[in-house]
Amino acid sequence: MMTSSIPLMVMIMTTVTAQPTEPPPGRDITEIVGHWAYDGFFYEGQRYPKPNPDLNLIFTFNRDGSHRLFWERRNEGVFCERKGEYVLANAHLTQRVTWVNPENHFSCAQDPDMHMGREVTNKIDVRTSPSGQKELGIHLDLDGKPFIYILVRVPSLSAAWNFTRLHW
Structure with a gap:
């Protein structure tokens, strides 16, 4: 089993783009x-x-094409936050960072995803897990x-925090 810290996972997610594939037709935002x-x-x-298990990481995608990534490590007082714009086209998600929280922990600077202007494109898919939960890959x-990074849909931010705290 792989063991590593999430800052490394976030860094990997944003510094490596998906291999070219034949994408399916366009996706609805x-x-x-x-x-x-x-x-x-x-x-x-x-x-x-x-x-x-002490990591809480939440992506929020808004209808207007803006998004937010926030993560914290419980019991450590460490968090990173950024906002940006995104485009979903042909099963590929392109994100561009437009704001980085000046209060971020100093270690966030090591994550390329926490740098102004950073743009990355990845193939995505939305599916339903065997348990009926929506998953974003x-x-x-x-x-x-x-390598597929898995996020699960939660109905609200409070539910997201409860999910990440209770799930483990």
Whole structure:
């Protein structure tokens, strides 16, 4: 089983783009509008839980094309936050950072995703898990192998925090 910290996972997610594939037809932006909590990842054909159970990571995608990424490590007083714009086209999500919280922990500066103007494009898919939960998969290439970052839809920010705290 892989063990690593989430800042590394966030850095990997944003510094490596998906391998070119033949994308399916366009996607409706409403598929990803809402709050999504980090739940784990797929690697080498196996699903893993998030490596750090004290990590709360929430993506929020708004209808107007804006988005927010916020994560904290419970009991450490460490958080990183950024906002940006996104475009969903042909099953690919492009995000551009337009604001970085000046109160972010100093370690956030090591994460390329926390830099103004950073733009990244990844293949995504939205699916329903066997348990009936909506999942957003963000596809990456890690050392030449597929890596899928898994987020689950939650109905609200308070539900997102409860999900990440109670899920583990």
